[in-house]
Each structure stands twice: as C-alpha cells, then as structure tokens.
Amino acid sequence: MLGKVGFLFGLCVGLSGCGNAFEGSYRAMEGVIGPLVAIDVKGNKATVVKVDPFRKLVLSEQTWEAVSNGEKLxxxxxxxxxxxxxxxxxxxxxxxxxxxxxxxxxxSWQQFDPNN
Incomplete structure (x- = not known):
C-alpha cells in the first residue's frame, strides 16, 4: 500500500511541472499599423517588447510580473x-x-516561436 502511495505522489509531482502554464511567446498588433507587441512569459516574469514593424525598430522593452492564477495569466x-x-x-x-x-x-494574441 505504501508503495502505491509513493508512486502516486511521484506521478503527481512529475505531472505538475515547475513552470507557468502560460509560458511561451505571444504577439499581437496594436491598432492597424502597429506597433507589434510581443510577450515572452518565463516563470514569474514576462518580457514585453513593442516593435515598429515598418522600421524594424524596438520602441520599448520592459520586464513585468507574471502570475498564473488557475485559468488566467x-x-x-x-x-x-x-x-x-x-x-x-x-x-x-x-x-x-x-x-x-x-x-x-x-x-487578441497569437502564440509564436521567436526563433523562426
């Protein structure tokens, strides 16, 4: 019996993971002509970058606090x-x-791979 409890506990810990369920990169266009806004969520931090898509110029970059609260980020x-x-x-x-x-x-935000 104790072996089954240990196995179930290990399985639960293994499946729960350590990261934020929303980890990843997202992008969206603010308005019709920009700027493009990208968010990269890693753990309890999110890097928010605004880019002028026409001049390919970074307008701002900030680090924000990220909290995963059940179904919400x-x-x-x-x-x-x-x-x-x-x-x-x-x-x-x-x-x-x-x-x-x-x-x-x-x-509205789309998930994307910043390496592509």
Missing part, C-alpha cells in the same frame, strides 16, 4: 496596472480581458 506592468488573460478558443493564443482601445495593449 495576470501581467502587472511597472506602474502596477494588471492585465488579465485567458486562453483563446484555439487553446494556444491568449485573449486579454481588460485590453483594447486606449489601454496600450491589444486584445
């Missing part, structure tokens, strides 16, 4: 404003719940 900027994200319908991208016009952050 909460990103808090340097000024203390928190943006809440859910998984999009395709289960890969993100939908921002409090982003959009006037917030400086797009609503």
């Amino acid at each position: 909460l990103l808090t900027d340097r000024k203390g404003k928190t943006f809440a994200f859910n998984r999009s319908v395709d289960e890969r991208g993100l939908e921002c719940l409090n982003c959009g016009l006037g917030t400086g952050m797009p609503s």
Whole structure:
C-alpha cells in the first residue's frame, strides 16, 4: 500500500511541472499599423517588447510580473496596472480581458516561436 502511495505522489509531482502554464511567446498588433507587441512569459516574469514593424525598430522593452492564477495569466506592468488573460478558443493564443482601445495593449494574441 505504501508503495502505491509513493508512486502516486511521484506521478503527481512529475505531472505538475515547475513552470507557468502560460509560458511561451505571444504577439499581437496594436491598432492597424502597429506597433507589434510581443510577450515572452518565463516563470514569474514576462518580457514585453513593442516593435515598429515598418522600421524594424524596438520602441520599448520592459520586464513585468507574471502570475498564473488557475485559468488566467495576470501581467502587472511597472506602474502596477494588471492585465488579465485567458486562453483563446484555439487553446494556444491568449485573449486579454481588460485590453483594447486606449489601454496600450491589444486584445487578441497569437502564440509564436521567436526563433523562426
């Protein structure tokens, strides 16, 4: 019996993983002509980069706090404003719940591989 309990405990620990369920890179276009915004989530940090897609110029780069709260990803900027994200319908991208016009952050985000 004790062996089964140990096995189940080990299995649970192994399956739970150590990382944030939202880890990865996401991108979105702010408005019609930009800028392009990219978020790279690793653990409890998120690097947020805004790029001018036409001039290929980095406009800003900041590190924000990232917290995975069950079904939501909460990103808090340097000024203390928190943006809440859910998984999009395709289960890969993100939908921002409090982003959009006037917030400086797009609503819909696509997952991407920054190495490609």
